[in-house]
Amino acid sequence: MKIRLDHVVKTFNTFRAVRDVSLEIESGELVALLGPSGSGKTTILRMVAGLEFADGGHIYFGDQDATDIPVRDRGVGFVFQHYALFPHMTVQENIAFGMKVSKVKREKAAIAARVEELLRLVRLERLGDRFPAQISGGQRQRVALARALAVDPKVLLLDEPFGALDAAVRRDLRRWLREIHDELGITTLFVTHDQEEALDLADRVVILNEGQIVQEGTPEQVCRDPKSAFVTRFLGDANRLSAEVRGGVAYADGAAIAADGVANGAAEIYARPGDLDWSAAGPGIAASVTRVLDRPGGRRVIAVTAAGENLEFDVEPELAVRAGEQGFVTLRRAQVFAAS
Amino acid sequence: MSNASSGRKPPRVGDQPLFRRLLIGIVLVVGALLILAPLIVIGVEAFSEGWRVYASTLADPDTRHAIFLTVVTALIAVPINTVFGIAAAWAITKFDFPGRRFLLVVIEIPFSISPIVAGVAYLFVYGLQGFFGPLLEAYDIKILFALPGIILASMFVTAPFVARELIPLMQAQGRDLEEAATSLGASGWRTFFSVTLPNIKWALLYGVVLCNARVMGEFGAVSVVSGNIRGQTNTLPLHIELLYHDYQAAGAFASASILAVIAVFTIIAKVALERQGAGRVRRPALSTPAVPAVEPKP
Numbered sequence: 001m002k003i004r005l006d007h008v009v010k011t012f013n014t015f016r017a018v019r020d021v022s023l024e025i026e027s028g029e030l031v032a033l034l035g036p037s038g039s040g041k042t043t044i045l046r047m048v049a050g051l052e053f054a055d056g057g058h059i060y061f062g063d064q065d066a067t068d069i070p071v072r073d074r075g076v077g078f079v080f081q082h083y084a085l086f087p088h089m090t091v092q093e094n095i096a097f098g099m100k101v102s103k104v105k106r107e108k109a110a111i112a113a114r115v116e117e118l119l120r121l122v123r124l125e126r127l128g129d130r131f132p133a134q135i136s137g138g139q140r141q142r143v144a145l146a147r148a149l150a151v152d153p154k155v156l157l158l159d160e161p162f163g164a165l166d167a168a169v170r171r172d173l174r175r176w177l178r179e180i181h182d183e184l185g186i187t188t189l190f191v192t193h194d195q196e197e198a199l200d201l202a203d204r205v206v207i208l209n210e211g212q213i214v215q216e217g218t219p220e221q222v223c224r225d226p227k228s229a230f231v232t233r234f235l236g237d238a239n240r241l242s243a244e245v246r247g248g249v250a251y252a253d254g255a256a257i258a259a260d261g262v263a264n265g266a267a268e269i270y271a272r273p274g275d276l277d278w279s280a281a282g283p284g285i286a287a288s289v290t291r292v293l294d295r296p297g298g299r300r301v302i303a304v305t306a307a308g309e310n311l312e313f314d315v316e317p318e319l320a321v322r323a324g325e326q327g328f329v330t331l332r333r334a335q336v337f338a339a340s
Numbered sequence: 341m342s343n344a345s346s347g348r349k350p351p352r353v354g355d356q357p358l359f360r361r362l363l364i365g366i367v368l369v370v371g372a373l374l375i376l377a378p379l380i381v382i383g384v385e386a387f388s389e390g391w392r393v394y395a396s397t398l399a400d401p402d403t404r405h406a407i408f409l410t411v412v413t414a415l416i417a418v419p420i421n422t423v424f425g426i427a428a429a430w431a432i433t434k435f436d437f438p439g440r441r442f443l444l445v446v447i448e449i450p451f452s453i454s455p456i457v458a459g460v461a462y463l464f465v466y467g468l469q470g471f472f473g474p475l476l477e478a479y480d481i482k483i484l485f486a487l488p489g490i491i492l493a494s495m496f497v498t499a500p501f502v503a504r505e506l507i508p509l510m511q512a513q514g515r516d517l518e519e520a521a522t523s524l525g526a527s528g529w530r531t532f533f534s535v536t537l538p539n540i541k542w543a544l545l546y547g548v549v550l551c552n553a554r555v556m557g558e559f560g561a562v563s564v565v566s567g568n569i570r571g572q573t574n575t576l577p578l579h580i581e582l583l584y585h586d587y588q589a590a591g592a593f594a595s596a597s598i599l600a601v602i603a604v605f606t607i608i609a610k611v612a613l614e615r616q617g618a619g620r621v622r623r624p625a626l627s628t629p630a631v632p633a634v635e636p637k638p
Contacts, residue, residue, distance in 0.1 A: 049523060050523075051523070071519075071522050071523050072525055072526070077523075078519075078523040080516050080520060082516065084516035084517050084519065084520040086520075086521075086535055086538075087539065088539060097526070097534075098524035098525055101521075101524060101525050101526040101527070101530050101534075147520075148523075150524075
């Protein structure tokens with residue numbers, strides 16, 4: 001089912017949580033709402049679910065205006081951040097709940113068969129009799145998903161689906177959720193503040209800041225062509241250098257970067273840690289090493305330029321570099337934005 | 341480590357042997373004199389003139405009526421206050437509305453006010469010279485010096501019990517469970533009975549037990565509004581006082597022993613409910629899963 005948000009607005013007391021958001025999610029698409037806390041992403045998700053009502057604008061499911069349809073009749077599957085499993089019901093009873101309370105009456109045997117099917121789908125066949133408190137966080141997450149899928153929702157909505165899990169479990173579940181989505185083909189919208197999660201999982205990423213969409217596109221589009229300094233910073237570690245643009249070139253102390261389409265004047269250069277090269281001899285931006293952090297795949301060097309700006313970059317694990325050393329940094333790849 | 345192996349551990353903060361013995365001793369002595377001794381006296385005095393006097397006192401029509409009236413009062417006041425308590429707790433914890441904090445304070449008033457003040461206030465509202473007095477008289481409705489007055493006074497005093505137990509619990513639970521149930525298609529009633537109620541039932545029962553104990557034992561407020569008419573508007577606590585003033589000590593103690601027994605059962609029920617309530621949360625976390633927790637391999 002295609003979802004369309006048309007100039008949606010939501011204000012809590014005086015806090016403008018969502019400011020005029022318009023967005024289209026194609027049928028069968030997996031879309032991530034990505035943004036820092038307070039960016040309005042969860043509020044948007046809850047409005048699509050019907051758990052909050054929009055103060056302005058419309059939400060369409062297909063051609064139907066769903067803006068005023070209560071959550072109970074909206075036909076969405078919602079997975080809560082902390083799962084919200086019913087603690088007094090077993091895993092099976094949790095999954096069956098939606099089918100039992102449905103206006104569409106079902107045979108007991110049919111419900112049981114569907115529960116079995118869902119338990120297989122989420123790979124929890126043997127845990128049906130457990131209570132939520134007796135299973136792990138990752139398992140609870142999968143029960144919550146099975147429970148949401150049990151009502152055959154038109155749309156699947158997930159609020160920070162992996163937020164409460166540790167890193168290894170999170171990565172596994174992420175790939176697994178992608179597989180389930182590909183298998184079921186259900187339109188899915190999920191909220192996250194973790195860029196890696198959004199980029200790994202989604203067909204399309206919608207980046208939000210202060211209640212507005214700042215950029216949307218495929219992971220490739222937003223990574224290769226961020227439209228603003230905010231998106232660049234938010235998508236991953238980025239070094240920032242003050243610069244000045246003259247005639248389409250950004251000049252910093254010891255570096256000149258092509259900056260097509262950026263107006264003359266103060267600007268900022270952003271470069272990823274992997275796009276910086278370190279050499280003992282010039283040319284480049286003069287810097288002195290303040291710390292070296294050793295990691296399994298390489299060494300992260302923190303250095304400070306003559307202008308007092310911090311730079312972080314990665315060097316080969318074999319490279320002998322120590323705090324206090326002087327050297328030069330060159331930029332292999334960078335983005336330039338007019339200073340805000 | 342060396343301390344543990346030699347068997348001598350430094351005392352924990354505030355755990356000096358002398359201080360510890362002194363404190364425990366004081367608490368035990370005061371507890372025995374203040375709380376335990378009177379209870380024992382009730383038991384002893386009730387049977388001081390033998391089983392037959394005890395039995396005949398309880399068989400006395402006035403005593404029986406007092407017991408009957410107390411039970412009727414509880415049967416009406418406790419359910420009403422239970423529903424009120426759930427409604428108030430629900431409103432306060434699940435909705436945002438102006439006056440929410442004020443409602444919270446209002447519910448607490450009966451806890452901080454002397455019951456006799458409540459009784460007198462009811463006199464002014466429903467008494468002959470009171471606010472509704474003329475109106476009630478015109479329609480020949482008797483509230484004061486009758487069962488309705490007793491029930492109203494009891495309800496006033498015990499209004500906070502259920503709500504007070506539920507509010508912290510429901511606040512901690514938040515709205516997620518209800519939202520989840522509704523998003524799965526459950527109606528409001530269905531959500532309440534199959535999701536909300538099962539998760540608050542132990543706290544609710546606990547509140548009901550305390551509320552009941554207080555209704556049955558209430559003296560001050562009821563004493564003002566009931567008029568103390570023997571065999572008509574005397575509840576058990578009022579009856580005990582009356583017997584005592586009539587120099588029927590054995591009778592007074594016998595009647596008091598009933599209230600004491602109710603108190604003991606209340607405490608047993610309270611402890612049992614606390615265990616149950618705690619168990620619901622703790623039990624599963626302690627048991628180790630028989631099947632190892634395996635995450636899916638992508």
